[in-house]
Amino acid sequence: MDIERKHAELIDLFVKQAAVLDGPALAGLVLEATSHPSLFAFSEILSVPTLAKLEGTLYSSSLDVLRLFAYGTWSDYKCNAGSLPALSPDQVRKLKQLSVLTLAETNKVLPYDQLMQELDVSNVRELEDFLINECMYAGIVRGKLDQLSRCFEVQFAAGRDLRPEQLNNMIQTLGNWLDTSDGLLHLIQDKIKWADTMSEATKKHCKEIEDRVEEVKKISQGRHGLTRPRGDAL
Incomplete structure (x- = not known):
């Protein structure tokens, strides 16, 4: 936070x-x-x-x-480098960091080969150093480097700015989520009402049983009093 x-x-x-x-x-x-x-x-x-x-x-x-x-991404810059000014080393590093975030938006398992191509990195050591020092230490991603499978398993990635064309999709997604949440809320409320009704019915049933037990006790005690043997006459 x-x-x-x-x-x-x-x-x-x-x-x-x-x-x-x-x-x-x-x-x-x-x-x-x-x-x-x-x-x-x-x-x-x-x-x-x-x-x-x-x-x-x-x-x-x-x-x-x-x-x-x-x-954009580092690949976007390379495609349009002729119409854009040269970037400083700090800007290059920043744009490559942002490129990792873009890849993590759609995939939580990023192959090393894909990352090396996207970031213009020539070997695994350089790639892992970048992911650790420039991404994970910066707090923009968390994940696991899997050297055996040659991939980066993303556990968390900071969100990037929404492109204008993404807004409608985001609004639709949020609308669908709200509809689903509303449906779940009504379902939960119905379950609560049902549980309350069953609870009242259970309480009523228990009270009826208790009353019946008390009634049986009184009858039993009355009968016991009538049949109690009298003491011997002197």
Whole structure:
């Protein structure tokens, strides 16, 4: 929770700074944000109105870079490197970290071969060092390195920014979840009512048995009194 709070505070700081900057200063802020070792979400910064003003200016490439870090991967950068500025080592590391998160969104078992291809890593040692030092120690993923099966078993992965086209699917998924939850809630309520009804019936039945036992006791005691032998007359 503390990590999430610090991350939210960091995003808020960059959002406030972006709101009052423009031109080269705003481009510098984008570079700082995409290089920051603790920042892994960028859509809120991207939504600041001043960023949209970079479109069509000398600094429009900074806007493209911010979009890449919000939604893209290292492979996306390689495919579009000709139209994007060169990345610093810190940015390269960050984009590769984000690429691991993207892969973990859809698969919880990531083959080493797939990871090495996606991250441009040439050997297993380098890959495992990256996963341990840059991903697990950073707190963005947890998992198990399976050297025998040559795969990374993901136990937890931080979520990335939702792409605009993903919102409808997310809304639909949440709607389905709410419908299912509502159905389960009604089922549970029905079960509770049934249990309450059965409990009352059981209590009533027990009371009837107790009353019957008491009645039998009284009858038995009455009969016992009538048949008790009298003492011998003197």
